[in-house]
Amino acid sequence: MSLVKILLTGATGYVGGDLLIDLLERTSEFEVHVLIRGNERSSTFEKLGAKVVVGSQDDHDFLTKTASRFDVIISVADSLDARTAKAFLLGLEQGKQQYHHKGILIQNSGSDVVLENTEGEYATEKTWSDLDVQAFNELPLDAQHREVDILVTEYPQDKVTTAIISPSNISGVGRGPYNRLSFINLAYERAVVKYRKPYVVGKGANIWSSIHIKDVSSAFTSVLDGLLKGTADHGLEGYYFVESGQASMAEVVQRAAEVLQKKGLLEDTNLIDMPEEVLQDPDVIPAYIVNDYPGFAKSTLGGTSRVSGDRLRKFGWKPKYTDPLGAVAEEIDVLLAA
Numbered sequence: 248m249s250l251v252k253i254l255l256t257g258a259t260g261y262v263g264g265d266l267l268i269d270l271l272e273r274t275s276e277f278e279v280h281v282l283i284r285g286n287e288r289s290s291t292f293e294k295l296g297a298k299v300v301v302g303s304q305d306d307h308d309f310l311t312k313t314a315s316r317f318d319v320i321i322s323v324a325d326s327l328d329a330r331t332a333k334a335f336l337l338g339l340e341q342g343k344q345q346y347h348h349k350g351i352l353i354q355n356s357g358s359d360v361v362l363e364n365t366e367g368e369y370a371t372e373k374t375w376s377d378l379d380v381q382a383f384n385e386l387p388l389d390a391q392h393r394e395v396d397i398l399v400t401e402y403p404q405d406k407v408t409t410a411i412i413s414p415s416n417i418s419g420v421g422r423g424p425y426n427r428l429s430f431i432n433l434a435y436e437r438a439v440v441k442y443r444k445p446y447v448v449g450k451g452a453n454i455w456s457s458i459h460i461k462d463v464s465s466a467f468t469s470v471l472d473g474l475l476k477g478t479a480d481h482g483l484e485g486y487y488f489v490e491s492g493q494a495s496m497a498e499v500v501q502r503a504a505e506v507l508q509k510k511g512l513l514e515d516t517n518l519i520d521m522p523e524e525v526l527q528d529p530d531v532i533p534a535y536i537v538n539d540y541p542g543f544a545k546s547t548l549g550g551t552s553r554v555s556g557d558r559l560r561k562f563g564w565k566p567k568y569t570d571p572l573g574a575v576a577e578e579i580d581v582l583l584a585a
């Protein structure tokens with residue numbers, strides 16, 4: 248049986264890096280290539296067993312030409328740029344027509360598509376099920392990821408088979424070769440570690456669905472297997488939220504504060520409203536977010552996104568890590584050791 252040729256993007260990042268490790272465990276089935284910017288990190292991936300394609304996601308002709316050589320693209324790096332998604336779709340379509348490749352796109356997205364900015368003061372009640380395809384029509388077109396989600400889910404399925412993996416708030420230390428840490432819980436944890444104060448946005452009453460990074464990777468591979476076998480939902484029905492529970496941000500920060508308190512590094516665990524300067528601190532929020540997306544950090548950290556990954560469960564996928572606070576202590580240890 249010939250190997251399925253997979254191109255993975257975002258492998259230097261948190262989500263793509265962790266997924267890469269699972270894909271590389273299946274070299275008897277998959278030939279795994281990673282698309283990375285610049286040559287400097289190539290040898291790291293080659294040593295792990297991946298083949299490397301060097302190039303920019305901003306060069307769309309290159310993306311189309313590259314995509315036409317693959318059976319499957321797992322696009323993790325960018326879930327906001329429709330031009331990148333279009334270039335991949337076009338290339339996969341050409342590859343299927345001309346070279347009889349399988350023509351499968353698995354696009355990464357995010358449950359912040361349903362984010363409501365509740366400013367940490369409260370949590371909205373609704374939990375969005377991914378089986379309720381009609382409900383997505385209620386979402387504004389400018390909701391995060393929506394443009395790419397629509398393009399990918401509505402693509403003619405005889406040309407390219409498409410699915411969207413939409414993780415909620417991811418936690419846990421990743422296994423990839425470069426970035427191993429997430430964003431939302433980590434921003435809170437970075438703040439409490441640096442300032443030795445349990446900062447939350449508002450009261451921290453907002454709630455996020457959450458998922459462990461290893462369960463995100465298993466969701467990607469489950470859907471990949473299903474698409475290859477022809478058993479997984481795809482196209483308009485191929486939207487998969489990934490979650491294993493829900494927690495308020497107050498609970499996350501409270502746990503982080505208790506971990507530090509046990510280590511004798513923090514006395515008072517009473518939550519404090521996060522000052523604006525902490526939200527602008529590049530040690531807490533990545534500088535590109537502060538500079539290029541003003542307001543994004545506060546609305547994300549203080550927002551509510553409650554989703555239910557019913558579609559994956561329907562296919563028998565189960566998360567292994569079900570405690571939404573289970574990774575906090577390990578993440579704090581990594582931050583303290585840095």
Ligand SMILES: NC(=O)c1ccc[n+]([C@@H]2O[C@H](COP(=O)([O-])OP(=O)(O)OC[C@H]3O[C@@H](n4cnc5c(N)ncnc54)[C@H](OP(=O)(O)O)[C@@H]3O)[C@@H](O)[C@H]2O)c1
Pocket residue numbers: 256257258259260261262263283284303304305323324325326327355356357358413414415416417418426428429430431
């Ligand atoms: N972390 C979460 O909790 C979470 C939850 C749901 C959805 N998501 C979504 O998942 C995606 C990845 O998140 P992450 O946490 O893995 O982020 P990350 O660790 O910052 O990784 C981002 C990756 O994308 C690559 N990248 C970004 N722009 C690129 C471009 N123009 N050309 C080529 N590569 C590019 C980066 O490459 P370089 O190393 O070259 O910069 C890196 O490999 C994001 O779109 C995010 O919205 C994340």
